[in-house]
Amino acid sequence: MRILTSLILLSLALNTFAANWSQWRGPNRDGVNPEKGLANQWPETGPKLLYKATGVGVGFSSVVIADGTLYTLGDLSDGCYLFALDLKGKHKWKTRVGDPKGHRGYPGPRSTPTVAGGHVYCLGQHSDLVCITTAGKEVWRVNLQNDFGGKMMSGWRWSESPLVDDGNVIITPGGRNGAVIALNAKTGKQAWRCEDWQDSAGYSSLIVREIGGIKQYLQLTGSSVAGIDASNGKLLWSAPRKGRTAVVSTPVFHNGTLFVTSAYSVGCNGFAVEYKDSKFSTKEIYKHAGGVGMANHHGGAIRVGDYVYGSNGGSLSCIRLADGKVMWNERSAGKGAIVVADNKIILRTERGPVSLVKLSPKAYEEVSRFNQPDRTRAKAWAHPVVLDGKLYLRDQDSMFVFDVSE
Secondary structure (H helix, E strand, C coil): CHHHHHHHHHHHHHHHHHHCECCCCCCCCCCEECCCCECCCCCCCCCEEEEEEECCCECCCCCEEECCEEEEEEEECCEEEEEEEECCCCEEEEEEEECCCCCCCCCCCCCCCEEECCEEEEECCCCEEEEEECCCCEEEEEEHHHHHCCCECCCCCCCCCCEEECCEEEECCCCCCCCCEEEECCCCCEEEECCCCCCCECCCCCEEEEECCEEEEEEECCCEEEEEECCCCCEEEEEECCCCCCCCCCCEEECCEEEEEECCCCEEEEEEEEEECCEEEEEEEEEECCCCCCCCCCCCEEEECCEEEEEECCEEEEEECCCCCEEEEEHHHCCEEEEEECCEEEEEECCCEEEEEECCCCCCCEEEEEECCCCCCCCCCCCCEEECCEEEEEECCEEEEEECEC
């Protein structure tokens, strides 16, 4: 009876997971979807296109899906907007987040919205953090730069995807007043600020992990990587790690090893994070400079088992997390963003082609590849999303939804 009950609870949990992809890189912020039943290969012309939705504006925001609604950010001529669509691509509503444009070469929002507790939390490219109901009504707003003295490491505009946890919105303004801040999710009022850590903000998004029995928020900037006590915002530990130009990829942590990566010839690092005698300590256990291991621009690094997968410049790489051993590095794959679903890698390259890759540390094996229709000239930086047998691809003002089920 206990076994049957456990199986029922597991089934309910997986169904809940399958129904929602409500924040950046999914429920665990790790880019992995455990759902089953995806096709093992695609037709030469690509999987079936279910629909194409338009009118979601200019930008590089990825999509999230919660309770039957799809959300993304995009620029119209008069502002940056949060768009809500049903799962057939019909627009439900839009709400203004902030001003449009931003970086002259790459205009539009970069952040991905977060859906939690009947609200959507959005960060515009000009540091406007806005709470909006799932019906489209604004509840509160703050500006990270103007209200909290936020400062970035460089001028590519705010890109972090908000983390909502334990009744707070956790975000990284950066600057001398404290790099990370927690705001009450209902009111937007400050709950705490990590004043001990004063790095300028990078472009990475926070993750939640437990180390030494202590729940903490992990974040990477252009100067260091750190763990912050989730209960009060106190700095638990930090390790120097110098980046260049833009540090974007979300950290990876598993079994005491922290993996971080960035581009512009910086590469990747592995740190051992240990809690002993009531103190945290860190030690760099490996470092691969440049393209030797994984110099990931903004396509994300994903851990599955003991290995980390992600773009390395113009290649796709696999690295063993514990010691940094490079398992393979395949240049034919191209530079892009990945998601893992049903033990398969889906790579969306920034030039447009989409590949289905076998998930294996032994060797790179591409199974299928297709070209996204109606490609714009913009780089395809929005990360792919897989949910309920569907592949969601955002390309500027258009959203493409493909059937990738068996």
